[in-house]
Amino acid sequence: MALLDDIKQNVEVGNRDAVLAQVQQALDEGTTAQDVLAQGLIAAMDIVGAKMEAEEMFIPEVLRAAKTMEAGLGILRPHLAVGDVKVQGKVVIGTVKGDLHDIGKNLVAMLLASAGFDVVDVGINVTPADFAKHVKDNDANFLGLSALLTTTMPMMKETLAALETAGLRGQVKVLVGGAPVNQSFADQIGADGYASDAGAAIKVAKELA
Amino acid sequence: MMTSDDIRTVHQAGLRLLEKTGVVFKHQPTVDLFASHGFEVDGLRVFMTEAHVEAALAVVPSWFTMEGRNPDRHLTFGGDHLVVANAAGAAFVLEGTDMRAGTMADLSTCLKLSHMSSNVDMLGNPILPQDMPADEGYRQSIHCCLTMSDKLLEYPIATPEHLQVALDTSEILYGADWHQRSRVFTVLNSLSPLQFEEGTCISALELAARNQPICLTPCVMGGTTGPVTTAGILVLQHAEVMAGLVLVQLVSPGCPFVYGGTSSISSMMTGDMLVGVPEYWALMTATVEIANHFDLPSRAGGGLTDAHLPDMQAGIECAMGLASVMRTGVNFILHGTGIISSFNAVSFAKFVIDDELVGMLRSRLKRIDISEETMAVSVIEDVGPGGNFLLESHTYAHCHDYDRPSFFNRRKHDVWLSRGGLDIAASAEKRAKAMLESYVAPDLDPLILRQLGGYCYGHCTVAPYQAVEE
Ligand code: B1M
Numbered sequence: 001m002a003l004l005d006d007i008k009q010n011v012e013v014g015n016r017d018a019v020l021a022q023v024q025q026a027l028d029e030g031t032t033a034q035d036v037l038a039q040g041l042i043a044a045m046d047i048v049g050a051k052m053e054a055e056e057m058f059i060p061e062v063l064r065a066a067k068t069m070e071a072g073l074g075i076l077r078p079h080l081a082v083g084d085v086k087v088q089g090k091v092v093i094g095t096v097k098g099d100l101h102d103i104g105k106n107l108v109a110m111l112l113a114s115a116g117f118d119v120v121d122v123g124i125n126v127t128p129a130d131f132a133k134h135v136k137d138n139d140a141n142f143l144g145l146s147a148l149l150t151t152t153m154p155m156m157k158e159t160l161a162a163l164e165t166a167g168l169r170g171q172v173k174v175l176v177g178g179a180p181v182n183q184s185f186a187d188q189i190g191a192d193g194y195a196s197d198a199g200a201a202i203k204v205a206k207e208l209a
Numbered sequence: 210m211m212t213s214d215d216i217r218t219v220h221q222a223g224l225r226l227l228e229k230t231g232v233v234f235k236h237q238p239t240v241d242l243f244a245s246h247g248f249e250v251d252g253l254r255v256f257m258t259e260a261h262v263e264a265a266l267a268v269v270p271s272w273f274t275m276e277g278r279n280p281d282r283h284l285t286f287g288g289d290h291l292v293v294a295n296a297a298g299a300a301f302v303l304e305g306t307d308m309r310a311g312t313m314a315d316l317s318t319c320l321k322l323s324h325m326s327s328n329v330d331m332l333g334n335p336i337l338p339q340d341m342p343a344d345e346g347y348r349q350s351i352h353c354c355l356t357m358s359d360k361l362l363e364y365p366i367a368t369p370e371h372l373q374v375a376l377d378t379s380e381i382l383y384g385a386d387w388h389q390r391s392r393v394f395t396v397l398n399s400l401s402p403l404q405f406e407e408g409t410c411i412s413a414l415e416l417a418a419r420n421q422p423i424c425l426t427p428c429v430m431g432g433t434t435g436p437v438t439t440a441g442i443l444v445l446q447h448a449e450v451m452a453g454l455v456l457v458q459l460v461s462p463g464c465p466f467v468y469g470g471t472s473s474i475s476s477m478m479t480g481d482m483l484v485g486v487p488e489y490w491a492l493m494t495a496t497v498e499i500a501n502h503f504d505l506p507s508r509a510g511g512g513l514t515d516a517h518l519p520d521m522q523a524g525i526e527c528a529m530g531l532a533s534v535m536r537t538g539v540n541f542i543l544h545g546t547g548i549i550s551s552f553n554a555v556s557f558a559k560f561v562i563d564d565e566l567v568g569m570l571r572s573r574l575k576r577i578d579i580s581e582e583t584m585a586v587s588v589i590e591d592v593g594p595g596g597n598f599l600l601e602s603h604t605y606a607h608c609h610d611y612d613r614p615s616f617f618n619r620r621k622h623d624v625w626l627s628r629g630g631l632d633i634a635a636s637a638e639k640r641a642k643a644m645l646e647s648y649v650a651p652d653l654d655p656l657i658l659r660q661l662g663g664y665c666y667g668h669c670t671v672a673p674y675q676a677v678e679e
Contacts (some may be wrong), residue, residue, distance in 0.1 A: 059479075150310070150343075151346075
């Protein structure tokens with residue numbers, strides 16, 4: 001349908017005003033909210049994801065598309081049933097204690113959000129106890145840990161121990177990343193997943209979801 | 210090249226940020242200090258006026274001299290002096306295509322190379338060793354740096370504990386009144402955009418109180434922690450350096466200070482910081498130009514590359530990175546030798562290639578000496594049209610002028626082939642091996658050596674790394 005195609009294209013290029021108007025128009029014309037969601041908004045984000053992987057779209061463009069999709073979703077929401085919008089999971093994410101590097105973590109957080117995860121970014125220099133508290137308070141089923149310093153990598157292990165102590169380890173999948181982190185380190189400390197970049201982080205999180 | 214108008218425009222833009230947006234110092238005593246001097250403060254946010262910046266610029270020295278344990282190796286920062294230090298803070302070592310965790314032994318290798326190099330003037334703590342617990346690794350690393358070479362060290366200070374080690378080891382080396390002179394040199398980073406983290410504030414206050422130099426180096430990443438445009442990056446970097454300058458001069462008017470910058474663009478595809486790109490070279494050149502304009506010692510650039518092999522990409526990027534700032538008159542280069550993989554790793558082969566490159570650039574930057582003797586007009590007249598200069602005593606007298614020991618190939622193909630036909634990385638490895646074999650540790654007073662050993666190894670649970678025998 002031409003209108004849904006237009007919506008799809010406008011989400012991709014981040015044209016918020018057009019998407020808002022066209023989503024409303026589609027509803028007015030009698031298209032179901034489910035169809036607008038699946039064939040317009042989600043279809044657009046599938047293309048965006050593929051283009052990002054193919055290095056055809058840049059991060060700011062991906063984020064703009066995701067924000068546009070969210071805006072369109074805002075109009076659809078009253079017309080959708082609870083189960084129609086699939087939330088991938090609730091993620092608490094932060095940079096471990098002693099570490100201030102947050103650019104990579106921010107990227108991962110933003111892209112996870114744009115991929116449909118409910119993300120709570122708890123910032124930098126977060127102690128193991130605070131991570132456990134945030135997981136509990138938010139009833140999260142994912143915990144993302146970022147470390148950029150070899151000296152702060154051990155904090156990932158300590159954070160896992162804090163989850164264990166708090167009796168929360170069973171409730172969350174733990175995903176780790178950051179320049180000095182690798183798969184074997186992740187395995188060694190007993191994390192559930194490792195990702196080398198933000199794109200991979202979304203893939204791994206979706207697999208674990 | 211920036212015109213003075215460009216520089217003034219960037220300066221005014223930076224001042225506007227300081228005045229209207231302010232800078233967050235995440236350390237209450239620092240904010241209190243500003244408030245007590247009449248600065249407008251809102252929570253942890255401090256606002257600065259043009260007058261505050263002018264006052265700081267009026268008292269900061271345009272040069273200073275660092276004194277180490279060997280008077281021949283004292284170093285002056287500012288004017289037309291150039292100080293080159295090796296790689297700093299890498300976590301990994303790159304050998305071939307293999308990236309592995311750095312160890313104490315790797316640290317020792319780097320320090321030996323730096324000590325033997327005639328182009329490296331100063332040490333950076335090249336590798337954060339991963340074969341021992343972090344806190345012990347720090348003291349052991351500092352011990353290696355202070356004992357394996359008598360070149361001055363850029364102390365890596367990221368936490369108050371590190372700061373304490375710098376202060377304590379300086380007292381051991383130079384005695385209780387060590388801070389009468391410039392002894393501890395460190396690079397502090399702002400946390401862009403427009404923030405100074407608690408540990409940085411503490412280090413700045415404590416070091417300035419002892420009148421020790423501070424090299425303030427923002428690392429703005431365009432598009433992520435700063436605007437995506439290079440001019441925007443430059444303005445933000447400038448505002449942060451000025452904020453640091455104002456703080457340091459408030460604590461201790463006249464405290465030595467270096468205008469630093471290592472900001473660059475980020476890849477908008479991945480978010481990664483890029484250091485092997487023309488935008489980085491332009492930003493680093495501009496950093497030096499701005500420092501020059503304000504008559505401040507500068508730090509910028511380095512032998513930086515985004516390559517993962519000491520290959521031609523690495524060579525091009527390092528040469529451009531180093532030449533850009535050296536031609537502009539930079540005073541201090543950190544990561545001058547050995548760093549690879551966008552700051553993440555050290556390569557020993559690249560270390561000696563960079564060493565060679567720095568040496569070549571130093572020669573390149575010397576002005577051609579124009580004099581009667583060097584123009585040799587009378588010699589040309591004597592030889593006349595069609596003659597030969599090989600037998601001239603002028604030739605005999607100057608034939609070693611441009612003779613620089615080099616492992617770069619200068620021979621014909623067949624000779625090169627008969628000598629193994631090595632590429633640059635393989636030749637560099639041979640060269641590194643020879644340098645390591647000829648390494649001799651510098652003398653150090655046995656009493657000081659023992660005290661340093663006691664201090665750095667006293668609480669260690671892991672056997673000390675025996676770099677230098679007591
Ligand atoms: C949850 O699941 C996941 C999954 C994937 C995840 C993930 C989580 N987290 C990350 N990922 C992955 O996805 C991201 C997107 O693709 C990627 O994230 P990255 O973070 O890797 O990539 C980002 C998009 C871009 N990359 C970055 O943001 C880091 C770039 C480099 C240059 C860097 C920067 C910018 C900074 N630094 Co720092 N810094 C360096 C870095 C060298 C480098 N090239 O990596 C590194 C990491 N720093 C280092 C050091 C030593 C330090 N730094 C320090 C400070 C800073 C700045 C404040 C100046 C600034 C940080 C600004 C900020 N807001 O984050 C100090 C420490 C402060 C502290 N306590 O944390 C200081 C101690 C002092 C110094 N300046 O040297 C080195 C670490 C060495 C080591 N042994 O670990 C370093 C390699 C540079 C060097 N050689 O000195 C992936 O790793």
